[in-house]
């Protein structure tokens with residue numbers, strides 16, 4: 418045995434082994450390599466420059482744009498130890514978003530998963546995703562929102578978790594008691610998200626952890642995104658008085674039809690067309706979510722390149738929203754560009770495909786209703802015209818964008 422091993426190490430065998438290693442590294446490539454500059458230090462890759470740019474809300478200017486200019490819409494980098502292919506443009510958005518679960522799955526960095534909870538919808542695939550998506554999206558869809566219109570008016574995760582677990586258990590007990598008492602009667606359905614999630618918990622479709630993690634996720638996914646969208650819309654309005662005049666007129670026309678104290682209806686919200694153009698244009702230039710991560714679950718061929726199984730794919734809103742191929746004169750604030758439908762997958766502030774934002778309708782409603790009450794009831798102006806935006810992990814104005822406000 419020992420002499421056999423020794424013979425393997427003889428010069429002849431070594432030459433054969435070296436030949437095979439050489440051959441395997443020099444296989445003629447069937448597919449071109451994905452362009453990449455230097456992918457940075459081993460393991461860390463370009464993580465530091467990525468986060469430095471992100472922190473200053475300069476991801477486009479300092480990270481994506483220089484690489485897109487040099488390599489094109491698809492390039493490779495290395496972030497947090499993972500080889501990552503950054504993809505931009507309508508074709509890539511459509512391909513990667515619509516092939517969710519088939520070729521790629523959602524794959525957020527560990528730090529984001531810790532914040533949102535590993536049982537939240539963003540981390541789920543297949544049946545589990547379908548079940549949660551059904552509950553959340555139906556509660557937040559147009560029918561669920563109908564009841565919510567008149568009601569619209571950082572805490573540590575551990576604290577939120579504790580409070581929520583108590584609430585979930587209380588709610589579960591109450592719902593089970595009610596069910597015992599009124600066995601034959603129809604389910605009491607108040608249409609609220611917590612009730613719908615707890616009802617699924619009682620039916621054994623989801624776990625208590627899933628109820629809690631999805632409520633926490635919705636706090637992050639819903640609050641910070643919507644508040645940033647509203648904040649930036651007011652900033653844009655302050656900087657574009659002509660747009661403000663048009664927007665104000667739209668709301669005054671609605672307000673004039675109302676008796677004192679009368680609530681807005683969904684019909685009123687539908688008439689806020691120009692305001693929604695303003696908000697969409699704001700989110701085109703200032704997307705609350707700059708992009709999202711996927712992981713290839715098999716080797717993927719895209720535009721002649723091979724993305725190996727296990728690599729990350731990062732789609733970015735900037736790479737499409739700032740591309741003049743889809744939005745002429747892209748850096749100019751021009752809400753009426755949304756007066757006509759835009760090409761599918763060109764406007765991706767709310768993502769696309771099976772993971773399209775489940776709270777889209779609620780976000781739209783909150784933004785429009787909030788703007789309505791502010792502009793019809795108050796005069797306002799920005800305190801700091803050029804307040805820097807920072808990101809941690811979502812973007813926000815560094816001073817909280819205070820405004821001077823007085824009743825009309």
Ligand code: HEM
Nearest residue numbers: 539638639642643646705709766767768772774775776780
């Ligand atoms: C302006 C406000 C908002 C913006 C810009 C926004 C943006 C997004 C984006 C880009 C995604 C897709 C992420 C991905 O592809 O990985 C997403 C997913 C999601 N959003 Fe929103 N969102 C907003 C408001 C809300 C609100 C108000 C809620 C709920 C109350 C919500 C709940 C969700 C959920 C549950 C998902 C995950 C969907 C899934 O994985 O199937 N979002 N959102």
